[in-house]
Amino acid sequence: MKINELARLSGINPETIRSYRNKGLLHPVKQENGYYEYSAADYVSLAYIRKMRGYSFTIDDISRMYESQNPEFLLSVFDHEKEFLTAQIADLQNKLRFLELERRHVMESSTINDVMIMQSIDEKIDFYDLDYFLTNAHASHPLGIYAMMTPTLWIDPDVLNGIVTDETVSIRAGIGTYRYLLKDLNTKPPETAITIPNGVCISQMLEVEDMNLISRRQIMPMIRFAAENNYHYLSGTTGYLMNIENRGGRQICHFRIRAVVEKNNVHSAV
Numbered sequence: 001m002k003i004n005e006l007a008r009l010s011g012i013n014p015e016t017i018r019s020y021r022n023k024g025l026l027h028p029v030k031q032e033n034g035y036y037e038y039s040a041a042d043y044v045s046l047a048y049i050r051k052m053r054g055y056s057f058t059i060d061d062i063s064r065m066y067e068s069q070n071p072e073f074l075l076s077v078f079d080h081e082k083e084f085l086t087a088q089i090a091d092l093q094n095k096l097r098f099l100e101l102e103r104r105h106v107m108e109s110s111t112i113n114d115v116m117i118m119q120s121i122d123e124k125i126d127f128y129d130l131d132y133f134l135t136n137a138h139a140s141h142p143l144g145i146y147a148m149m150t151p152t153l154w155i156d157p158d159v160l161n162g163i164v165t166d167e168t169v170s171i172r173a174g175i176g177t178y179r180y181l182l183k184d185l186n187t188k189p190p191e192t193a194i195t196i197p198n199g200v201c202i203s204q205m206l207e208v209e210d211m212n213l214i215s216r217r218q219i220m221p222m223i224r225f226a227a228e229n230n231y232h233y234l235s236g237t238t239g240y241l242m243n244i245e246n247r248g249g250r251q252i253c254h255f256r257i258r259a260v261v262e263k264n265n266v267h268s269a270v
Helices: 003-010 015-024 040-054 060-067 071-110 131-136 179-184 215-227
Strands: 116-119 124-127 150-154 168-170 172-178 194-195 200-207 214-215 238-247 250-263
Touching: 003 015, 003 131, 015 040, 040 060, 060 071, 071 214, 071 250, 116 238, 116 250, 124 179, 172 179, 200 215, 214 215, 215 250
Parallel strands: none
Antiparallel strands: 116 200, 124 172, 124 194, 150 172, 150 238, 168 214, 200 250, 238 250
16 A cells, blocks of 8 residues: 555554654565555554554654563563653642642632631741742752742731831732642741741732832721721731733732731631
8 A cells, every 4th residue: 555545544644654664663665666565564563653652652662662572671661651651640630739729729819809818728938038949949849849839929017017008118029838838849948938827817919010119008908907807917928929911011910918817727728
């Protein structure tokens, strides 16, 4: 059969079939007119190759299989691929775990109209000395360090416990994660890291364009709610970046910020 017929039967395009032929995986007969005549044996080879490729074996792997008739060698190749696929499954399970956490944060953030009282699930560790963090955090985790973290914002508790004015106050942008996730990185926080205790928090949404300054009026909901309900902030803020919006050529970051008003050891949301 000609290459186009073989391509139709196997579902493999002609260029790929030619590459397999050039690697010695197929053995068609070259005719006097320069065209190749493929046989049923070539079709069988293509069916086998396609199956092995479906298991994510590389063409080099398959070539080595063709060169060895030792069952022990074949089993070793299969075992290696099994380990690889098992690691991929674990990676996907981790991605699903963190995607669910991200989804939960987005759902919680979308329900905030003004302020929200919430229970955190663990201590939050925020890094503002980014050079230290990137140098010392073990980035060998399958998903990398950023899948486990979120950009965050620090606002001093003295500001939160103050009054609403038109003046601007300093903020700091960093990156943070929960303590239990930090353990997955085998990373201990440096002395410069900020720990936000576990506990009852007051939270609000905040639009930020300048990562260095905001107006006190932007955090008026948190300041007034605490004052009206006799709460005192025990920590500065941490944050969760819900999304980034391009608005009229400006980049607006939508953060959900929160600060602790009551410490506890609860490890699930209320």
